[in-house]
Amino acid sequence: MRHRLKDVAERAGVSVKTVSNVVNGYQHVRADTRARVEAAIAELNYRPNLSARNLRKGRTGVIALAVPELDIPYFAELARHVVTAAAEHGWTVLIDQTGGGPEQERKAASGIGDHMIDGLIFSPLALTADDLAGLDGMPMVLLGERVDHGPADHVVVDNVAAAREITAHLVGLGRRRIAAIGSQRTPEGASARLRLAGYTAALADAGIAYDERLVAPAPAWHRADGAAAMRHLLSTGVRPDAVFCFNDTLALGALRALHEAGLRVPDDVAVAGFDDIEDGRFSIPTLSTVAPDKERIARLAVELLANRLTADPETPPRELVAPHRLALRESAPPR
């Protein structure tokens, strides 16, 4: 049922290598030979055994994308862009879901089908630069901010600047009691720290005192956490007139909690998020957010990986910053 080069060769009456040459588009094959071989290939419905080809070539044509969770919209959207960008380089993408735990991430970084993939695009939550330094040379591009100045190529968004801009926008709407949702003290919370820094910087710019009671932690960044954090803020009586949520799913949860509390958005409380996921364009109200250029992030990551695969392994790691913009919608409208 499943045929090999040898079968095709016998049928076409040529050597195995000639068939291989036809399959790989080698130039110097006479037209009639090529035709005979192609006919044989078609008749037998031959397709090459990639394991064998990989073994021989040392390349697989597969790269892996490792993300914490697939059903977080940000990662799903990112995955789509990575798949598209990788296809342009002739790569298939194997998507790995790490769950975000340190052990699984370590395994993903070092292990995913070793020798089955040419390289890895990795969005770590738990791993540190030290963890990664211990890994031997799997070509790797990191996404996100967890590992600063680590041993690998890196694509980031300027989290501090972006958070500062969106917070400044809330200030510009005349809000003064601006809450933040999503702070984290764990080592996994690198994004949280940077976004919090942007938030405090914007408050300082505006001469607004930092009020610890307005900063709500969120263990994860799911909708349920955002709703819980918002409820908590409301219950403590601090009465914010705006909230900056560290990502969009938190913000969607916050919108829900505000709705349940009978508060109007943006009239009573303005809400802003981060990520610009599709949901936020249709939520009620639509969501103002920081829009990182996800397509660019994916494209840069794939290109860094492509370079890394051909470059001298001693080439120092590069860090590229992807652009972002503010997407201002109903929940914190433009002035």
Place this chain on the structure above:
Amino acid sequence: MRHRLKDVAERAGVSVKTVSNVVNGYQHVRADTRARVEAAIAELNYRPNLSARNLRKGRTGVIALAVPELDIPYFAELARHVVTAAAEHGWTVLIDQTGGGPEQERKAASGIGDHMIDGLIFSPLALTADDLAGLDGMPMVLLGERVDHGPADHVVVDNVAAAREITAHLVGLGRRRIAAIGSQRTPEGASARLRLAGYTAALADAGIAYDERLVAPAPAWHRADGAAAMRHLLSTGVRPDAVFCFNDTLALGALRALHEAGLRVPDDVAVAGFDDIEDGRFSIPTLSTVAPDKERIARLAVELLANRLTADPETPPRELVAPHRLALRESAPPR
């Protein structure tokens, strides 16, 4: 940098095969030999070359999941469950995004890294039973309703019954002018046809006349399509008092359009969806929907594939029906 069995063997002073035996947990290796080999493996940080192993064994330990689009929440959630279920069988999942076009789907079905995967879980939009019949024996499990009684194992939800139940629920709320959003006349619209059949059956059960003007087509099933279809329904003056959307993203779009039109949900118009995606639990209002058991779907698919891989290839294809239930929330609350 990257070591082979041979390197480990030399270092441990044994033959290549003995190392292989240790790696594969073969029983009859003396304890001290095993220890020496394991030490050598650790020192060299050896890891097997899977391409070579696959070539030798004819199995890769990788299965593929092919879905139309990754950033459709339903597929993202499904993907997560498939990855989890596959992990329990020791499989890695390669996720392929087909885009839903017939050509790409054919390629996915026949081609994805041929010999790189042991089997395929496939959620086709465009392919027909005939298309699939032409493919030689890639072990395959189909998801969804596109290919009835096709040549492959199949996991489905009872779309007609589910659509009938949720429509009946709208009837039970006293609604009489119940619209449907998401109909499709293309061959890709198999789900649409089944859900429409359930809708009309429920209307008939209740003695409500079918009104063609209440049925709005949607070219794709994204939020934007749902919003556009809802706007269209409102603009024609047919004034529905309920809408059954053929999936949740359509419903979220419809909620948005109703909000923009100043109509209250569920007071003026009740809304129901299909899929039970995470978004619908936090939307404003929260969404009543059909909840297919996605975890079960994933688990059944993986098990069917596992059986298919060990079974006699002549075993007739099986079709399993995954359960569903109604998740009734604010947009069309329980009575």
Place this chain on the structure above:
DNA sequence: CTTGGTTTGTACAACGTTGTAAGCAACGAT
């Protein structure tokens, strides 16, 4: 000390592919 069975280790050949080197025509230039 042989016999016979079990345990432990080895050598070799495959899996299907492609790179290398080389062979064999046919050709024009010497």
Place this chain on the structure above:
DNA sequence: ATCGTTGCTTACAACGTTGTACAAACCAAG
């Protein structure tokens, strides 16, 4: 006629692994 050149094809070896067959070492019992 002889010598490269060029075009086309082939045989062979390798990629790193594991299954098969077998040899060596061990052990217990006769």
